[in-house]
Amino acid sequence: MPSHLFADRPAHQPSPRGTVDELISQTRRLRGDVAAVRRDAALDEDDPQGRWQRALCDLAVHHLDDLGSHLDQLREGVPAQQGEPATATGEGFGSFPYEDPAPHTGSLLSRVGSAEWNLLTDDINWSEELFDIFGRTVQGGPMSLDELPAIVLTEDQGHLTTMVTECLVDGKPIDGEFRIVRPDGRVRTLHMMGEPVLDPDGCTASMWAVLRDVSELRRSQRAVHDSRDTLARRQHLDLTERRIAKEMQETVLPPWNGALAYPEHGPAALDVAGHRLPATDSTLIGGNWFDALQLPSQQMLLSTGDLTGHGVSATSSMAMLLGALRGMALAGIRPGPLMGHLNEVLDSSGQPALGSALCCHYDPASRVLSWAQAEHPAPLHFRGGTGRTMAQPDGMLLGAASAAAYEQAQAALLPGDLLVLHTDGLTRGADARDGSGVDRLLALAPRFDGLNAQECIRLIVEEFGDGERQDDACVMVVRISG
Incomplete structure (x- = not known):
């Protein structure tokens, strides 16, 4: 009922009927578009961003419902008096089932x-x-x-x-x-x-x-507020987890700047360089590693590996496994038995995971490489401008089964030979799903001639650095010295 305060004021002249009808049509169309966006939003209730998007759509629909009802009243003119049912012509602005339980x-x-x-x-x-x-x-x-x-x-x-x-x-x-x-x-x-x-x-x-x-309107506003806070907390947690995972990865991986010569004392037997290439999605920080370590026997430990998963759980498991690998290698355990022990470590871990790994011992005196692997890409061997994939000994994925046995292979190397050890993230990009990534690496053989380990790493990064990668990758180049 209008207030008596306004009885002596001239009534506002309503807009032409066509104008109001057009506004109603535009509002109805816009409401339908917003509702369609809402229906197309992600349905995963555990997705904070999806809940926030749906809440915003709900709030927009309620605002448009209110606008539509006001326009309907404007079109109908003065409301009916008490005892006369208020009616509205036209299609109206009925609510969708999801708007209010x-x-x-x-x-x-x-x-x-x-x-x-x-x-x-x-x-x-x-x-x-x-x-x-x-x-x-x-x-x-x-x-x-x-x-x-x-x-x-x-x-x-x-x-x-x-x-x-x-x-x-x-x-x-x-x-x-x-x-x-x-x-x-x-x-x-x-x-x-x-x-x-x-x-x-x-x-x-x-x-x-x-x-x-305004119950539905306030409910929608609360939903937007709550979902926005949930999304902000989730984003903060994700950012914190990525930072911790990255710091842990950088702490564990060798802090190499340029190439390294091994052994550290005496005539150099190996020229070593390594590099990590991040995934296309920078949020996917995985459990990849590469490592080189001089052993008390003057042999060299060379290893690469990759654990399933991403984030802190993957990098912490990687740190644990790499620490165990180094400790057992320093204790004199050979690659084959060492891989078996790593399998037991991962199988009994409180954070179950699967992993692939490659473990090599290189004896500078005999120039013999002894190695074992667990479902990991084999070393690539380059000599005289050609490259080949070394024949793999048997070995199953780490953590897949208890008491697994791992074979050990040997290969005689010559001065000037080059080894490329890598995780499969390097050759398993979007443009290399058919295995052509390994062929591309082998095709670099003529260009590797005469280059030291660090120069070869730069060449590999130039070839693979700009490609799309579903996972991060590690690569290590080892040049056999005279």
């Missing part, structure tokens, strides 16, 4: 109702929509201002009392929200806007108000 209290137009409380005659006039909002029957009658706090949530009663008192006593307009408990037990959030109506002497004669049910 609880049934709505009537049509969207019933979300806005008006009331006037006459302080002189105690008459109370409620619009039919307000009865629907409060869940009351017309026969039960409207509620007085004194009765209203009885259905308001305890924590909101003081706020409502303050708003009404300031309106009646101080003449301040009402603009605030409170929550009510309907007879059916449902809690609804109402937004109330009102003003005092003054008599000729300037005293408050009545109070007029419009009440709007």
Whole structure:
């Protein structure tokens, strides 16, 4: 019911019918587009970003529902008086099932109702929509201002009392929200806007108000807020985990700058260089490693490996496994038995994982390479401008089965020979799913002639560095010295 305060003011001239109808059509089309975006959003409830996107779509739909209901009212003109059912022509703005698990209290137009409380005659006039909002029957009658706090949530009663008192006593307009408990037990959030109506002497004669049910709107806003906070926490956790995983990886992998000559004392037997190439998706920090270590026997330990998974769990397992590998190699355990012990370490780990690995011992005195592998790419051997893949000894994936046995192979090397040890992330990119990545490495053989280990690494990075990689990769180049 309109306020008497505006009775002497000229009525606002409504927009031409065609203009309002066009606005309604545009709003309806936009609502359908937003709803389609919502339906296409990810359905994984564990995905914080998907929940945030869906919550934003829900909120946008509710805003468009409200806009549509207001435009419908604008088109219909002055609302029906009490006792005359309010009707709306046209298609309306019905809600999608996902918008509110609880049934709505009537049509969207019933979300806005008006009331006037006459302080002189105690008459109370409620619009039919307000009865629907409060869940009351017309026969039960409207509620007085004194009765209203009885259905308001305890924590909101003081706020409502303050708003009404300031309106009646101080003449301040009402603009605030409170929550009510309907007879059916449902809690609804109402937004109330009102003003005092003054008599000729300037005293408050009545109070007029419009009440709007904003429950769905506030629910959607809370969902957006909560999902945004969840997404922010998830992003912070992901960022922290990536930082820890990267720091752990950088701590474990050899901090080489340039090539290294082994052994450290005496005539150099090996020229060694290594490099790590990150995955195309920089968030995928895996359990790849490469390592070179001089043993007390003056032999050299050369190893590469790759554990399943990404993040802290993968890098921590990699650090554990590499530490075990180094410790057993320093204790004099040969590659074949060493791989068996690594398998038991990974199989009994508190963080179950699978891994591939390559372990080599090189004896500078005899120039013999002894090696074993666990489902890992074999070393590539280059000599005289040609390259080949070394024949693999048998060995199953680390952690796949207990008490697995690993064969050990040997190969005699010559001064000037080159070995390339790598993880499969180097040759298993999007453009090398058919195994052509290994062929591309072997094709570099003529270009490797005359280059030291570090120069060969640069050549490999130039060839593979710009390609798309599904996983990070490690590569190590070993040049046999004279």
